[in-house]
Amino acid sequence: MTLFDGITARLVETDRLGVNILERDHDDPATPADRTVVLIHGNVSSSLFWQELMEDLPSDLRVIAIDLRGFGGSEHLPVDATRGLRDFSDDVHATLTTLGIDGPHLVGWSMGGGVAMQYAIDHPVRSLTLQAPVSPYGFGGTRRDGSRLTNDDAGCGGGGANPDFVQRLTDGDTSADAPTSPRSVLRSSYVNPDYATEHEDVWVASMLTTSTAEGNYPGDSAASEHWPGFAAGTRGVLNTMAPRYFNASSIVDLDPKPPVLWVRGTADAIVSDASFFDLNHLGALGVIPGWPGEEVAPAQPMISQTRDVLDTYRERGGDVTELVMEGVGHSPHLERPAEFRRALLTRIGYIGLAQHPAPPTEAIIISSSD
Template sequence: MTSAIVAADHLLDGVSALDVSTARLRQRVLVPTRCADALLAGEAERVVVLAHGSLSSSLIFQRLLLALAEARPQVVPIALDFRGFGGTEPAPVDATRGLRDLSDDLLALLDALDVPAADLLGWSMGAGVVARAAADAPGRARTLTLLAPISPFGFGGTSGPQGRLTTPEAAGTGSGGTVWRFAWLLAAKSHNGWGTRLVPELFSPRGVIRAMYTAPRLLPWPDEDLWVTAMCTTHVSPDHYPGDMRFTWRWPYFAPGRRGILNAMSPLYCRWDDLVDSPARPPILWMRGDLDIVASDLSLLDTAVVSGAFLAPWIPFAATASHPMVSQTRAVLDRYVRAGGRYEEVVLPGVGHSVHLESPTRVLEALLAHLDRVPVLTR
């Protein structure tokens, strides 16, 4: 393993970027500068890993990195870029493995940094990644923090608390649901599309962040330029975002392909409900916003919800069962408790999908309390 501090754009004061060569790929990691030496020397007393969601990168975690390092000097927080995002090597995503390409990358990073176990925090897709890593490698996760997680049964295409597939091929999930105007603007790194910073085009990266990733808002957020920059680090290709797709005769006539990140989150390939069966059950903190329209029981990114609301009167079979993501997550975590684990659910009022960005103080407080319940173990 080789790792080194590297120059990187868009870093806040006090944050450093590392490139770490693992057994799988070269991975970009952000760390508070004051913690970098301990991390590189393999002397970190306690490591907290922050895993971003789709259409994002480690850049969005910089405020949380600095706040964690300030509040708990014994903690070394790091934020990683997944393949296809940020500064990590853009290796292709095999969607048929679900999120395992990403979770195996995370575990390889811990190996390369000589970290036997870490506290894992994931947002949205990243929550599915850290849960997948905890299920596949019992004992590597000391605690889990799930911020607005994708369902334990992937994204879209299932019904009921047990996550039953609505069609055998998971029709309506995967890359086929992409708004292609957004994908084009993302590839062009056009922050605002035809609009402006104050009034961006709806399907521009900035417009999507304001309308969907946060509780709807007309005015810019204080760190919004950084968030948009993080989104625009996404690699747009059939191997990354959004991926390839297949035709199906069932509504809405597309099914997930075998490549790319959106297909990797399809319920045809993705799930993490088997965390319940793991011999090691780390304590879980689940945080979500009550105005989340992405990971919710009526997600506006769920083809079934959109079809049922707008197309059902005119297109046969357009009304299909929606994917109750929050209810499915709660059902699986309740099973986790019955199996001997424990979890805490925290709902933030007036907050959308990006809980750590919209309510950073409340998230930090809950995370610190969660970490403090598990004492620091020295090597």
């Protein structure tokens, strides 16, 4: 019931693990890589979230959505967070190698945007589309220039997960009875509250595929002498984005540089300069007591960091377009599917700007090197 018409799932056995992928029934496996689009989901989700986009993309493209380890139908192997997001990106590479795909167009959402950036650092890609991506400096615990606030990344990683949310994932809770239920989190944080869809049960089912076994979501933590009293651990999903383990700012040094599309919504509750998932921001709001102040524990300016890195990417010869969607939350591809589809097709060179209408006023191209 979670697969849309024309979408099929299969397990790809790689030399690292078994990886579940979604494909379209009519796609030709012989399609060249320059007409192949690979979709990478974010945290607490799976490839199921991509199905509307998969249905809407032109039939002469090959489109593949990959489940990261510990999500969807892929094996639930533990995640070594000390490698940053490389366990995930190496799994993606192993999958594409097994499928005989070299240098596709890569699309990453949220944490998947960080996976896509890491993949591009390690392997050639034809283009890079980053939707509401994690900052190139990780999640939490950094100043605008990427420098770390503490030497142990206090307030970052697995210790920051809400234990009731984790328990409800484990229990398979499909209700909206509490603000920490997956369905409630979807409505409040993944999308703008005005978003409505007939597929909500599918999106919730996708969230509930998240493994909460040891070494998967959320991950371990360590005691810290710094506020709020814990620091990033070494295993599990949330620790992969701690700044001591993940830093993709070296993307500015790529040669050649794949063209980049950065898509984001102005109402994103997760990735912003004032994220409601950043404990330092919650401390400043008084939600978490004992906050030591702006000088010691400032909120991470995630959007500003990404723009700074991509501005440098552009200055060093890269082609970057930033597309901002007014009033959109963390999931532009769900909330404004036609606009996201148009921007993606333009970015991968399938259509040119002259061949397609300009984005509506709600979707504004901030900057472009085209």
